[in-house]
Structure formats: structure tokens, C-alpha cells
Amino acid sequence: MPRKRRGFEDPPRHTVGKLVAQLAEELKSDRPSGQPFIEEEEFPTKKLRVNVLWDEWDRVPLEERTATILRAYEEAEGREYRDRIALASGLTVPEAHAAGMLPYQVLAAVRKDDPVTREQCHRALVEEGASILFGEDNPQLRFSTNEEAEAARQRLAQRLPNSEPVWVITKEVGTVEDWLER
Amino acid sequence: MPRRLIDRCQPDSIREFRASAGQRYYDGLALAGAGNRTAAVYLWGYAAEMTLKAAYFELFGLAEDDELTVPGHIQPAINRGRAAPLNIAWPHQGAGHNVRAWAELLVGVRALDPGTAYGPAFAVAVQRCGQRIGQLWKETLRYHKNRAYLYEVRQVREATEWLLINSADL
Numbered sequence: 001m002p003r004k005r006r007g008f009e010d011p012p013r014h015t016v017g018k019l020v021a022q023l024a025e026e027l028k029s030d031r032p033s034g035q036p037f038i039e040e041e042e043f044p045t046k047k048l049r050v051n052v053l054w055d056e057w058d059r060v061p062l063e064e065r066t067a068t069i070l071r072a073y074e075e076a077e078g079r080e081y082r083d084r085i086a087l088a089s090g091l092t093v094p095e096a097h098a099a100g101m102l103p104y105q106v107l108a109a110v111r112k113d114d115p116v117t118r119e120q121c122h123r124a125l126v127e128e129g130a131s132i133l134f135g136e137d138n139p140q141l142r143f144s145t146n147e148e149a150e151a152a153r154q155r156l157a158q159r160l161p162n163s164e165p166v167w168v169i170t171k172e173v174g175t176v177e178d179w180l181e182r
Numbered sequence: 183m184p185r186r187l188i189d190r191c192q193p194d195s196i197r198e199f200r201a202s203a204g205q206r207y208y209d210g211l212a213l214a215g216a217g218n219r220t221a222a223v224y225l226w227g228y229a230a231e232m233t234l235k236a237a238y239f240e241l242f243g244l245a246e247d248d249e250l251t252v253p254g255h256i257q258p259a260i261n262r263g264r265a266a267p268l269n270i271a272w273p274h275q276g277a278g279h280n281v282r283a284w285a286e287l288l289v290g291v292r293a294l295d296p297g298t299a300y301g302p303a304f305a306v307a308v309q310r311c312g313q314r315i316g317q318l319w320k321e322t323l324r325y326h327k328n329r330a331y332l333y334e335v336r337q338v339r340e341a342t343e344w345l346l347i348n349s350a351d352l
Contacts, residue, residue: 041267047293051269062282062313066306083302086293087286087309091271099271100264144269 015068019056023072033155034129035093039144047086053102055133057090065090093131093142102142103172104149106156108163115162124160128152146171193249196239199232200349206232207346214339219330220323226342227281227319230311233345234284237352241291241298252278263287267294279321285312288352308352311341 026036036054043049050069057065066088074082096102106128108121122139126132129152130139143149149169157164192198206229214222238259239250250256256278263270263283268290272283289305292298300308318334330338345352 039269041269043267043294045293045296045299047299049267049269049290049293051271062317063310066309066313070306085302086299086305087268087290089271089286096271099273101269101271 014064015071016060016064019060019068020071020075022056023052023054023068024075027072027076033152034127035131037129043086046084048084050085050088051096051101052088052090053093053096054090055092055131057092057095058133060090062090092133093140094133097140097142100174102144103174104143104146105170105172106141106143106149106152107168107170108166109168110166114166116160116166120160121163121166124156124163127159128156195247195250196236196244197246199236199250203229203232203236203346203349207342210339210342214335219332219335220326220328223319223330223335223338224323226338227279227315227321227323230315230319230338230342230345231279231281231284233342233349233352234281234288234312237349238284238288238291241288259287263290276321280316281319282312282316285309285316304348304351307344308348311345314338314341 023036026038036052036056039051039053041049050073052065052069060068069088069090070082070085073085073088091099091101093102106125108118108125110116110118110121122130122137125139125141128141130141132139134140141152143152146169153167153169156167206225210222210225210229213219213225235250235256239248239255240246242255242259244250244255260272260277260283262268263286264272268287270283270286270290272280277283285308289300289308292300293305299305314337318330318338
């Protein structure tokens, strides 16, 4: 009778090579804006919780996202640093928004007589890291805190001359369910 | 007169979750063997959910037979997962049944204390089981007529088995 034995270690998980390289590069470059948004939270144990919000995850299975993040950290920071990561998650911006993680949004409130156009504002939003997964003509630039949104608003005003008055920050208050659960 | 089934059920507890997780796993095997693939996946998802919840509440310090309630235990656990430092993506719909999020909560909370943190490979394996089941299972499967593919049945079974086999170490 055949006797099959399987150990604890699975075969190495599939990673998305192109995304590993891109993410490793982002980790090294530490740009102030644009996707991916990489959030690291260090625990008192020195373990890390990493969330990578990135529209490139669209259609990539969750397991591959985690494997890709871990691989990218290993390439960028080394094995020891990678082993400090206790929990790594990859989410697209719409997924993070749906989970209530990005309540702040920077919007372009463009009027007819403003010196900048809607299209220019959309381009600036996308350069700043807005997601186009909500729709090509509906770029959404979202953040978890007001401070991050305010910093983005200031960068947008610099990126697009004369646009300062059009940028506004909104905060979603959540559903009735959110409030009941607090 | 014998008490009815519902009246014979014990309150939700770590012990009940663990015992019924094993039963639902074997129920699922029987269903899969009879070709009822979606029904098998449906039960295995619950088996995984109960295994993870039992592990979390044991870590939390509850006794095996302490009663678990939604307002007293489940919802506070979800709120803890959503908040910093864990920041787990935990959508409102079906929150109590989100296997992926429960797995991440367990891994994350364990990492907060050096005495309880999983090793890197084990942490990834727990999270992976949650992710895999989370992509193929929802409690709302019961409302749908779709038939699970064979590879989907295999993936959910393997992930559930892994959690059950390792439940003492979770």
C-alpha cells in the first residue's frame, strides 16, 4: 500500500515576480506619495504588521499577495527583517475602503471658472496615488487619517499650480451599523 | 418527554466550538464523498471558523466552558482586530464569520506578546489557511445553488484539515 508523507513546510508559495521587484523598489525608494501605500506597524515585541494597499493586487489571490509582500521585504531588507513580519496583507484601495480603513478622501471640487480643469485634477490625483478601480473617470484618493489626507492635499496644490482652492477633504462617517457597534 | 434538539444544545463555548468543528469536518467529508461538494465546503468553512474562534478565545484567557456571546466576546474581538495596531480589513457584512479576518486576528494578537508569537512559517500557514478559505467560503453559500469545483473542495478541505490538526498549537 502506498504510504504518502507530507511535512509541515509547504512548497514555496507562488509570488508575482513583477510585483515583487516593483514593491522591493518602492521599499527602497520610500517615496512620499503614490501607490503602493505601505503601512508598517511595529509591536512592542518588534514584530511588524504590514498592510500594502495597491491596485496592482487586483485579481491576485490573497495568498499570493502575502507571499509577494514577504518576498519583496526579503529582497529589500533581508531575511531577518522579513522574519519580523508577523502579519502581511495586500489590499486594493476599493477593498480597504470597503472594510472601512480609508474614511478620508481628497476630492477635486472644480467649478466652471476655476483655473484648472477636471481632467488636470484627475491626472494629478492619479499621480498622487488615487485608485482608478472605482472607475476610470472616478479616481479616488483615500487615506486612513486626516493628517495623511492633508499632506496629500498640500502636495496636490504644489503639483498642479493654481489648484489650491479646488482640493477638499471629506470624511465618511460610516454606516448606522458602524455606530451601533461602537 | 425528551427535550428538543435546540434545547439540548449547550451555550457557545470553546469546548462546544472545538467538538462541533470536528463533527462538522466529518459531516463535510461524508457529503463530499456523496458528491455534495458545496454542502461539504459549507460545513468545512464553519469548522475552520469555530477552530479559529476557539483558539482566539483560549488565548484571550477564557475557560473551555465559559459562555461566548456576540456582544460580550465576538464583537469586541472584531473591534480589536479592526483597530490599531492590527488594522485588519474586516468588512461589516458577515463579520462574525470572516474566516480570513479571524485567522489574521489570531496571528496578530499572538505577535503582540513574545511569549505567544508564532514562528514566521507557522504564522504564514495560519494566515494562508484563513485566506484560502476566505476566498472560497461565506456563510451565505447556503442561499446559492452553485456547485463547487473539485479543486475548490480540495483547497477548503486541506486548509480546514490543517487548522484542525494544528488546533492545539493555534
